[in-house]
Amino acid sequence: MKRTEMSVPYGRSRILLVDDEAEILVALTDLLEDEFDILSSTDPVEALGFLRKSPDIAVIVSDQRMPNMTGDVLLSKAREFSDARGILLTGYADLAAVVAALNQGRIQFYAHKPWDSDSLRAMVREVAAHHRLERALMVERVLLHGALESVPMDVVFTESDGTVLRHNMAADVEPNAKGDIEENALHGEALRDEIVAMREETKQTGGASRLVSEMTPDGLRWHEIIRQTLPWPRNASGVPLPMPQRWQMSYDRDVTERLAMEERLRQDDKMHALGTLAGGIAHDFNNLLTAMLGSLELLQDMTPAGNPTVTKLFENALESARRGTVLTRRLLEFGRPKPMALRPVDMVAMIWSMQDLIVQSLSRASDLRGETGRCVLDLSAVPRDLVMPHVLSDPGQLEMALLNLCINARDAMQEGGMIAISLIHESAQDGVERVMLDVKDQGCGMPPEVVRRIFEPFFTTKGLGSGTGLGLSTIYGFLQRSGGDIRVESVPGEGTRMTMVLPVCQEKIAEDTHCLKVEEISNGPLRILLADDEPGVRLVTEQFLSQDGNEVVSVGDGADVIAHLAAGERFDLVVLDLLMPGMGGRECGLILAANYPSLPVLYVSGYADPENLPANAFVLGKPFTPQELREAIATTLRQRR
Known part of the structure; x- marks a missing residue:
C-alpha cells in the first residue's frame, strides 16, 4: 500500500510510516495526519525508494518484524543517505534488536504494540523537532562555511x-x-x-x-x-542568556586597489578644479600677454636699429613674455587638454628642423649658469637621409614634448654632457608598428621612487622656482590621448633614457597642398571688423592688421558687430573675440552664421571651449604673432572660398 505524496506546508514535518500490515498504517495515519504530512508503505524496499525521492522526510516510524527486511536493518540502510530520525514499533520478543539499534544510534525511540496514542504522538513530535533543529544547525554550518570560503x-x-x-x-x-x-x-x-x-x-x-x-x-x-x-542569543523575554x-x-x-582608485578620483577632482580655476584666469592673463607681446613687437619694429642695449632689452622682454605664454599654455592644456590635431609627421625632418632651437636652448642655459660644462646635442643616430615611417601625432605638441625632454636632460647635467636623440622603428608581436623616439642624457639619473612619480602633476626634482612640475605630466597626457606612450630608464649616477612611443601612420600620406597667402586669396587690402573688449588687445590687433594695409573698424562688443552690419556696412572679414561681456563671440558668431552666411569670421580666444561654434570655425589662440594672425586670416578666407 502506498499513500499519495503530498506537498509539505511550511512548518509541518513529513513522516514515513512502514509496516507490512495495512491496517496498522491506517491507524497510524489517523493518529498523526493532523500534525504531519504522511507517506506510507507496506514494503521496506519501496520505503527506501521514498526516502531517496523525498529528502525532506523527517521521521521514519517502522515496524521491527517485517518480511524480507527488519525495521532495524531498514533504519540502518536509511542512515546511509538520509538524515531522517527513526522510531521502532516492536513486540516484546524484539527487545534485543531494539536495544542494539538504540546503542548504535539508529533510532531515537521505540514503542510497544499496541501503543499508547498520546505517548507515540509525543515521541514523533519530539523526534520531528529534533530533526528540524539538526537541519537548522546544518544550514547554519553550510552558510557559514560558504560565506567563509567566498x-x-x-x-x-x-x-x-x-x-x-x-x-x-x-x-x-x-x-x-x-x-x-x-x-x-x-x-x-x-x-x-x-x-x-x-x-x-x-x-x-x-x-x-x-x-x-x-x-x-x-x-x-x-x-x-x-x-x-x-x-x-536572548531568551523569550529579550534578556541575554548567560555566556x-x-x-x-x-x-x-x-583595500589597496580601492584606496588607489579613491586617490585617482581625488586627483581627477583636483585636476577638474584646477582646470576651472585656470579657465577663470587664463582669458585675462592671455589678454595681458597679447597686449604685452604685441606692443613689444610693434615697438621693436618702430625702434631704429644700431643700439645693442635696446635690442637686448627688447629680446629679454619678448623672451620673458613668451615664457609666460608657454607656461600658461602648459597649465591650460593640463587643466583642460586641447583637442588633438593628428596628422602624419616625418620624425627625421621634424628633429632636424628643431636642431637650432634645441642647441640654442642648451647653450643658453649653460651661459646663464656661468658654468664651463656645456651640453652637446648628438644627432648622429638620426642622419638626414634616414628612412623612417611617418607617425600619427599632433606636430605642435610633439615638438613641444621633444623640446621639453631635451631641456629636462640639460637640467640633469649640471656639469655638462651629451644629449643623444635616436629613432627606432619597431614592429611588435601584436602587429602594431611604432616609432621609438629616444632622448638619452649623461646626467645624475633618478632612483626608482622618483621614477614612479615623475609624471605626477606638479612633482619636480628641481629647486624652488626652477620647475613647474607640469612638463612631463603634460607630455604623458598628450601621448596617452594620441595613442602613444612614454617609457623611462634611469640609473642614479649614470643618466636617463626617455622614450616616446608613437604609433605609425597607416594612412597614405597625401601631397602637401600649396598654402595660399592672404594676398593670393583677396583682391587687395581687406576691410575688417574687429571686436574685443580689452582696449590693449584691440589696439595691438588693430595695428597688426593695419600694417598689412587693411582698413580696420574696431568695437568692444558683439552687439556692436551686429549693429554695424545691420546699418548696411560691408566687411570682408570679422575678427571676433570669443569671451566678451554682453554679447560674446559665440552668440554673435551664431547670429552672423544665420544672417550673413557668406561673411568670413575668425575667432580669437585667450581660453575658451571651441565647441558649439559654426561649422569650419577657426579659432586663433592668444597671444599671437603678426605672422600667426596672417596665417589664421588666410585659413579663414580659404575655408569660406
Whole structure:
C-alpha cells in the first residue's frame, strides 16, 4: 500500500510510516495526519525508494518484524543517505534488536504494540523537532562555511583571549588549539600590535576598526580591519542568556586597489578644479600677454636699429613674455587638454628642423649658469637621409614634448654632457608598428621612487622656482590621448633614457597642398571688423592688421558687430573675440552664421571651449604673432572660398 505524496506546508514535518500490515498504517495515519504530512508503505524496499525521492522526510516510524527486511536493518540502510530520525514499533520478543539499534544510534525511540496514542504522538513530535533543529544547525554550518570560503576578505572568529575558532585564511591553524593565538598564527609581524590593541578595544566597546599598512614583497598593501563582539542569543523575554565568554569576529579586507582608485578620483577632482580655476584666469592673463607681446613687437619694429642695449632689452622682454605664454599654455592644456590635431609627421625632418632651437636652448642655459660644462646635442643616430615611417601625432605638441625632454636632460647635467636623440622603428608581436623616439642624457639619473612619480602633476626634482612640475605630466597626457606612450630608464649616477612611443601612420600620406597667402586669396587690402573688449588687445590687433594695409573698424562688443552690419556696412572679414561681456563671440558668431552666411569670421580666444561654434570655425589662440594672425586670416578666407 502506498499513500499519495503530498506537498509539505511550511512548518509541518513529513513522516514515513512502514509496516507490512495495512491496517496498522491506517491507524497510524489517523493518529498523526493532523500534525504531519504522511507517506506510507507496506514494503521496506519501496520505503527506501521514498526516502531517496523525498529528502525532506523527517521521521521514519517502522515496524521491527517485517518480511524480507527488519525495521532495524531498514533504519540502518536509511542512515546511509538520509538524515531522517527513526522510531521502532516492536513486540516484546524484539527487545534485543531494539536495544542494539538504540546503542548504535539508529533510532531515537521505540514503542510497544499496541501503543499508547498520546505517548507515540509525543515521541514523533519530539523526534520531528529534533530533526528540524539538526537541519537548522546544518544550514547554519553550510552558510557559514560558504560565506567563509567566498567572501573576498580574511575572516577570523576568536575567543576573548585570541584563540582561533574559525578562519578562512591560508594559514594551517587548528581551530580551538590554545597555542594558535590569532596575532601569532595568522598575521604578519606588521599587524600583530594592531590586532592585540583592537581585541582589547573590542572587549571594552564592542567594536573597533583600523586602516593599517603592511610592506610586502609586492609593495605596500593597505588593510581595512573591522572587529566586533558577536551578539549572544536572548531568551523569550529579550534578556541575554548567560555566556561563557565574549567571542569576537574580525574582517580583514585588502583595500589597496580601492584606496588607489579613491586617490585617482581625488586627483581627477583636483585636476577638474584646477582646470576651472585656470579657465577663470587664463582669458585675462592671455589678454595681458597679447597686449604685452604685441606692443613689444610693434615697438621693436618702430625702434631704429644700431643700439645693442635696446635690442637686448627688447629680446629679454619678448623672451620673458613668451615664457609666460608657454607656461600658461602648459597649465591650460593640463587643466583642460586641447583637442588633438593628428596628422602624419616625418620624425627625421621634424628633429632636424628643431636642431637650432634645441642647441640654442642648451647653450643658453649653460651661459646663464656661468658654468664651463656645456651640453652637446648628438644627432648622429638620426642622419638626414634616414628612412623612417611617418607617425600619427599632433606636430605642435610633439615638438613641444621633444623640446621639453631635451631641456629636462640639460637640467640633469649640471656639469655638462651629451644629449643623444635616436629613432627606432619597431614592429611588435601584436602587429602594431611604432616609432621609438629616444632622448638619452649623461646626467645624475633618478632612483626608482622618483621614477614612479615623475609624471605626477606638479612633482619636480628641481629647486624652488626652477620647475613647474607640469612638463612631463603634460607630455604623458598628450601621448596617452594620441595613442602613444612614454617609457623611462634611469640609473642614479649614470643618466636617463626617455622614450616616446608613437604609433605609425597607416594612412597614405597625401601631397602637401600649396598654402595660399592672404594676398593670393583677396583682391587687395581687406576691410575688417574687429571686436574685443580689452582696449590693449584691440589696439595691438588693430595695428597688426593695419600694417598689412587693411582698413580696420574696431568695437568692444558683439552687439556692436551686429549693429554695424545691420546699418548696411560691408566687411570682408570679422575678427571676433570669443569671451566678451554682453554679447560674446559665440552668440554673435551664431547670429552672423544665420544672417550673413557668406561673411568670413575668425575667432580669437585667450581660453575658451571651441565647441558649439559654426561649422569650419577657426579659432586663433592668444597671444599671437603678426605672422600667426596672417596665417589664421588666410585659413579663414580659404575655408569660406
